[in-house]
Amino acid sequence: MIEVKDITKKFGRKKVLNGVSFTANKGEITCLIGINGVGKTTVLNAIMNLTPINSGEILIDGNKINKDSYEKITFIPDAITMLPSMKISDAMTFMADFYNAWNQTRADELLSFFKLDANERISSLSKGNTAKVNMLLGLALDVDYLLMDEPFSGIDIFSREQIAEVFTSHLVEDRGVIITTHEINDIEHLIDKAVLLNDGVVLREFNAEEVRETEGKSIIDVMREVYHA
Amino acid sequence: MMSYLKLTNFELSRFFKMYLVLIGITLVMQTLSVVWTANNYLGEINEQLSSGSTVEEAINGWGLFSFDFITRGFWFSAPILLCIASLLIYVFFIWYRDWLGKNTFAYRLFMLPTARLNVFLAKATAIFLMVLGLISIQLVFLTIENELMKMIVPNTFREDLTINEIINGFDYLRVLYPVSFIQFFINYGIGFMAVIVVFTGILFERSFRWKGIILGVLFSGIALIVFFLPILLHETILNHFFYPTELFILMLISGLIVIAGSIWMSNYLLNKKIRV
């Protein structure tokens, strides 16, 4: 379980996160939803210790993040994390070199699933293919938790469908996933838990299925309620 | 340890093409300068000989040709200065290239399942190896160029210098190649310390951005003061109390304090304050 406890983050005088708390479980897809602002990405960066927070605490399976955590949790940002000069195969070699959690079989599987050519250079890839490579590098790690920042933004419709397919496959299975998005249309049906953020605070954290069963509302319904109020 | 070596090798690879280009430029420019300078000299000599002078008179007029003629020329020093400038710029670029532009390689580096300090140490080691590498290769080139010069200029017109005499004839080469190993260790130790301090300054900037520049400059200033503290005290309130060896040991200690403090500070910044 990832526990985010009352975290605050300031950029200069501006509070980007103001006492954000939520949890994300293994085996569930948790979606951080916000219609504007930069808070969502900051939360993911904070979980990965890629940006310092001003107060609060983040625990991964009860522990603070340390170097070994990166074998258990990984982050797929909205831009590629490899050097543009590298070939896809170089990037995979690099990952295999540094991560014990690297799963070459799964990497090969993803490569053919996304129909990518390992000899292509990252710099020559289309936007959609770059996003797929980025996804591949994260998904091929045997980690417990996956964080994804806006995996669907700015890419073509076919790539989006392909990426969405990943979520239903064995590639995600029993991992804990946190994704951020500002439009949930493509993936609403996949989401187990939604965390609605606005202006640095959590407006509502709820279990999608529960809300559907007890209140008969979809996530979008809840969003309308919350954000229009 | 393995991650550190892998990262060092990786950092070397990232600059390697550029590095080979620098080496290539050095070799080509210096070789051309040997050929050009030597031929120029021989041209002047031949002109004088053909106008009826004896060999002795020609030598008296133009002097014996030695490698000093070459090292004093612009085309010999230019590539050395180019290499120095490139590496100085790369001390900064080795960090900023991970942030700048489209790629966000800093994400990857800081999400590696290894101590982030290894990234720091690998970058420092890479710079250091590249500096020493250039220094060594330049020595090899000097030897080759010296032999080449001997092939071009006939014995009669030549004063042969050893590598040490060539280095002696040129002030800045002596700084790069001191006679004593301890002096070498001191010169490059201070260089290494400076690189580490600059790295820490860069990490301050990467952690706090604008405010970080001030903190980085402040940190470098403090590092400078700490390093020179023994000398400052010795010259001022202590009234030349120390013997040279004692001062040396104190400077060694203050240098180690600066290096250790910088590494500690960098480790802190990398783990607690860095922003990608």
Place this chain on the structure above:
Amino acid sequence: MLVKRFWKLITLTIVIIVVLIAYFIQTSLVVANQFPELELKTISGDESVIKNIQISGDYYDQSNYSSAVMVTDEGSTYREKLSYFEYLEATFPPNEVASFKDEYRNFMRNKWMSPSSYFDNEEYLAYVGVDVATERFNTIYHHDYFFEVDVLNKTTNKSNAFKIKVPGQADYSDVQVMDVQLVNGELKVVTDIGYYHNEQHVYELMVYTIDLSTNKITGDDTLLAVENNEEGDWDGWTDISLLNDYRDISEQKYLLLQKSENKKPESVSQESHNEDGVVEAGWGVTDRAFFLYNLETEEFNPINLSDIHRNELLSTDDVTGHMNDSHAYITYVIEGKLKVLDIRLDDFSVGSDIVFNWDELDISDATQVKMNEDKIYVMERFKNYKDPAKVIVGDMATGDLLYEGEIVMKDVDDETENYELQFYNMVIN
């Protein structure tokens, strides 16, 4: 596999290590062969008398290598060949006070290594240095001179350090300590003072007495003073000098002083100025007077020389003085001979001359003469191609030659025309 993966790292490391090792080995070989080994070769006599002498000088090579060098009976040591830390620390070549740095390390901190500032006996090691504080008013400089005194009691290992202003110094432009003596609990500081007075340059040889129980200057005695027209028309000048060996740090009861009158020669040309800009004395000397000053009784006595000696002394410029417990000695070179005048300290009478025949010994005029106890040491200052520097030791009482030797290159093959060796001091321990 590992090699293949890390080939860049491995190659670069190997290149660095191999090249740098080769470079430093080659460099150390070059340094080792840069300077020729010297030795003190005995021609005749008793080698034991040179057991404890150190001859120091400079070596110059045509290709611009130079180094201070020290020669002893065990061979030569070059400064440039010292290890890094020896180079850093050592007073090289070692002088008369260099060994104090090892013996009294704390006492010797921040002290000039000039032997004339030291006094040493069984119980005490005393030091008097000069410190100057300079103030500037527009173009005028004002100097304040201080004696920095430090006296170490060797039995208690306690030192008494204090700073004291040199008295009466409105316009002093130069203050130098020539010798320090400890007499009955009082420090005697022989000081050379220079200043301008009515456009005349004044030199005074003073003895300041410092009481070590109160740390105050309790007396000053002007031994000799001269005024010279520094610029413009001059047709003569007067010199005063302390003839005692200023490098001698042991107890000396008497100061041997010389006052010489110099006349402008008929045709004084530019050449009469040597490299240091000092006017060469010699053919212009019209009078030399010698005095003995007793530091204990503060008595000042002229030495009466015979006419022969006086005349000889007027035609030589190589006059040196020496002192032991019961005698003062004046040496000078005349007609290829070194003459030693022996003056008894009890009645200031001049005994019979002691003569060393330099022509026979093949010694040139450029020499340094030193005395230690009852022996006289002479060395030639220069050595060049195939011309060794001679070293001789003689007995002061009998005039016998005890030792004759020469400084030569150990390896004859090292002899080339491309060097110059110059010796400037001889330390007798």
